[in-house]
Amino acid sequence: NAGVTQTPKFRVLKTGQSMTLLCAQDMNHEYMYWYRQDPGMGLRLIHYSVGEGTTAKGEVPDGYNVSRLKKQNFLLGLESAAPSQTSVYFCASSKKQGTEQFFGPGTRLTVL
Amino acid sequence: KQEVTQIPAALSVPEGENLVLNCSFTDSAIYNLQWFRQDPGKGLTSLLLIQSSQREQTSGRLNASLDKSSGRSTLYIAASQPGDSATYLCAVRGDYKLSFGAGTTVTVRA
Numbered sequence A: 001n002a003g004v005t006q007t008p009k010f011r012v013l014k015t016g017q018s019m020t021l022l023c024a025q026d027m028n029h030e031y032m033y034w035y036r037q038d039p040g041m042g043l044r045l046i047h048y049s050v051g052e053g054t055t056a057k058g059e060v061p062d063g064y065n066v067s068r069l070k071k072q073n074f075l076l077g078l079e080s081a082a083p084s085q086t087s088v089y090f091c092a093s094s095k096k097q098g099t100e101q102f103f104g105p106g107t108r109l110t111v112l
Numbered sequence B: 001k002q003e004v005t006q007i008p009a010a011l012s013v014p015e016g017e018n019l020v021l022n023c024s025f026t027d028s029a030i031y032n033l034q035w036f037r038q039d040p041g042k043g044l045t046s047l048l049l050i051q052s053s054q055r056e057q058t059s060g061r062l063n064a065s066l067d068k069s070s071g072r073s074t075l076y077i078a079a080s081q082p083g084d085s086a087t088y089l090c091a092v093r094g095d096y097k098l099s100f101g102a103g104t105t106v107t108v109r110a
Helices: none
Strands: A004-007 A010-013 A019-025 A031-037 A044-049 A065-067 A073-078 A087-094 A107-111 B010-014 B019-025 B032-038 B044-051 B056-059 B062-067 B072-077 B086-093 B098-100 B104-109
Touching (some): A019 A087, B019 B032, B019 B086, B019 B104, B032 B072, B044 B072, B072 B086
Parallel strands (some): A010 A107, B010 B104
Antiparallel strands (some): A004 A019, A065 A073, A087 A107, B032 B086, B086 B104
């Protein structure tokens, strides 16, 4: 079992460029999440999904979009990147609500 | 809005000493509380999950307690080792999401 994997590991973008981050899990989990981690702050939830075909906004959704076309994948998109989106992005999954969350290794994104 | 605080932000101890890490939260209406470990440049590794109905949870040298009414959790690590050096994060589960503290960075000196 690979657990939760994220692609890419690192990326540098220019302001205004777009990109998609891919998260994949092989644990057959229903719930998936995207967080961002900034220095001195805790992780903050961007978007989450409670099952295939569903998405919902988290704490800081502005500037991001997500899709969950397949149960095992959760995509995070930045349509027009801004320097404020420079961060480390983590994907997580859980079997159901209230159960343990498992995290991927993170994607370090820099927007110039 | 749930606020999660971890004090101190950093801690340095000699090898063999017991570690005590604190986490406090403002809203006691939680489903559970999870402790994570994060190594530099890495993802989060789940250490312990305590359900709201539980008072403590143990795994090896780790013990976590939860006092929901006072909004506190404590992570104890017995007989610390240099390999325990990392950042420890606590997170409380509300209605749909985890709310994280900023973490305590621990250095265990050999």
